[in-house]
Amino acid sequence: MKECVDFTVDILTDNFPEETSWKLLNMCTGEEQLNEDRETLYTDPFTNYSNNYCVPDSRYTFIIEDISPNNSRFATGLDCFDASDCSGTDGPGTYSVTLKGTETASGGGKFNTQIPALGSSKSKESTTFGIPFDKPSKKKGPSCQSSPCQVAPSIAIPSTTQGTTINGVPISSVQATPTCSGFFGQPVFVTAPTGAFYQVTGNGQKLVASTCGTDFNSKISVYNSCDFSQENLCEVANNFGGPCSNSGGAQVVWATNSGQVYYILVHGDDEETGNFELSVDEVDDDESVCESAATLGLGTSVSGTTIEGPTVTGGFFCAGSIFPGVNVAWHKVIGTGNELRAELTSALGAFDGNYAQISLFNSCGDIASSCVSASRYTINLGSGIIRFDWQSTLGAEYYLMVHGEDGSVGNFDLSLTEVTP
Numbered sequence: 001m002k003e004c005v006d007f008t009v010d011i012l013t014d015n016f017p018e019e020t021s022w023k024l025l026n027m028c029t030g031e032e033q034l035n036e037d038r039e040t041l042y043t044d045p046f047t048n049y050s051n052n053y054c055v056p057d058s059r060y061t062f063i064i065e066d067i068s069p070n071n072s073r074f075a076t077g078l079d080c081f082d083a084s085d086c087s088g089t090d091g092p093g094t095y096s097v098t099l100k101g102t103e104t105a106s107g108g109g110k111f112n113t114q115i116p117a118l119g120s121s122k123s124k125e126s127t128t129f130g131i132p133f134d135k136p137s138k139k140k141g142p143s144c145q146s147s148p149c150q151v152a153p154s155i156a157i158p159s160t161t162q163g164t165t166i167n168g169v170p171i172s173s174v175q176a177t178p179t180c181s182g183f184f185g186q187p188v189f190v191t192a193p194t195g196a197f198y199q200v201t202g203n204g205q206k207l208v209a210s211t212c213g214t215d216f217n218s219k220i221s222v223y224n225s226c227d228f229s230q231e232n233l234c235e236v237a238n239n240f241g242g243p244c245s246n247s248g249g250a251q252v253v254w255a256t257n258s259g260q261v262y263y264i265l266v267h268g269d270d271e272e273t274g275n276f277e278l279s280v281d282e283v284d285d286d287e288s289v290c291e292s293a294a295t296l297g298l299g300t301s302v303s304g305t306t307i308e309g310p311t312v313t314g315g316f317f318c319a320g321s322i323f324p325g326v327n328v329a330w331h332k333v334i335g336t337g338n339e340l341r342a343e344l345t346s347a348l349g350a351f352d353g354n355y356a357q358i359s360l361f362n363s364c365g366d367i368a369s370s371c372v373s374a375s376r377y378t379i380n381l382g383s384g385i386i387r388f389d390w391q392s393t394l395g396a397e398y399y400l401m402v403h404g405e406d407g408s409v410g411n412f413d414l415s416l417t418e419v420t421p
Contacts, residue, residue, distance in 0.1 A: 004054035005100045009036075011049045012108075014078045014093035017042035022064040022095075024055070025170065027128065033060065046093075059130035062097050062105050066123045077111035077123050097127070104129035128228070149226035149263050152197035157207065158281035161198065165266060165273040168194035178228055180221050180237035188219055188237035195267035198278065202256025206283040208311060209264055210251040216274025217248040221265045235262060239269065249276070251407065253283055283311050290364035290399050293330035298340075301415035304329045306351075306403060318359040318371035326407040331400040331414060335392030339419040342400055344386040344412050351410035358388045361399045372398070389419055
């Protein structure tokens with residue numbers, strides 16, 4: 001009886017065949033089943049190669065990479081980087097993968113993931129195929145262990161968990177993890193070899209997850225399903241930055257449905273791994289926090305702090321960037337019909353060495369759509385004053401939000417005056 005199944009890889013090389021390599025990862029064992037390194041198998045440009053193998057009947061992720069040695073040139077896939085690259089040929093290279101006589105993956109030209117961005121010296125793309133993962137209590141035919149995403153430990157709200165991605169879950173063994181949209185719409189690529197999964201059950205509130213206190217540049221991706229073949233399973237993602245940026249941490253905020261299970265993946269930038277502290281809590285951005293803010297009277301000055309202050313969902317621009325889950329301080333101002341000036345003093349460098357910021361809103365509802373303007377940087381570096389002027393409407397209510405650059409926190413003095421000609 002045959003104990004393995006046929007697996008075939010067909011590749012038409014581009015004009016740099018020595019940069020092409022691939023590997024086949026067994027998702028049931030988490031191990032590398034096959035690995036064909038560059039400079040060994042593909043030696044001739046614009047040449048068809050067909051290689052046959054016999055592998056266990058399992059679930060696999062096929063990863064093909066284009067790696068430029070010593071970062072000597074752009075590596076974007078089996079493509080022609082410019083017209084001269086393909087002079088006298090039929091165009092870019094292609095690949096095709098067949099399992100048990102059925103084509104399961106194919107492609108050519110530029111790969112869909114550039115590391116870290118288009119124009120880098122490394123690019124790749126991956127496809128998952130083969131027998132499905134077991135569903136609980138239903139094991140029929142060839143079986144495969146449950147996805148590490150499905151059996152990830154559950155964490156409470158609120159909670160803080162110590163974790164590591166070193167020798168963690170092989171990300172490629174979980175299926176081809178999708179690229180989610182991150183802060184301000186920037187894509188958050190899953191490129192690290194290993195990660196750490198956690199489950200959290202939604203409570204109908206907005207949650208904030210952060211990895212402050214890391215010893216590597218971390219990322220967070222949050223999914224609403226472990227079946228990565230589905231569409232629309234990304235909830236949120238973010239690269240390292242924001243309130244945890246000084247430690248290489250990341251922070252995300254998303255709205256949850258009560259009883260819905262969400263899957264948090266902690267992973268590294270590029271191919272980094274390391275240790276982290278994952279915190280999950282509710283976001284305290286209730287309108288009442290803003291509406292109940294003390295009124296800052298004309299000609300007055302108050303001392304305040306954003307340390308352990310209320311948090312806002314963030315993730316948008318109000319002239320300056322409002323990071324997700326940032327701690328803030330609110331102050332209400334009544335318009336006089338004249339030009340008003342808000343000034344922050346004793347704030348330069350007091351926010352973990354960062355600047356403080358003032359953002360102005362005309363409503364406490366959806367603050368992302370009620371931003372009036374903001375002042376991000378100090379007017380006078382020598383005096384350490386951060387100044388913000390705006391033309392007010394008589395009797396109108398305005399809400400000043402004091403927050404730190406990149407989500408930092410600190411103490412400040414805030415004053416309100418009218419601008420004199």
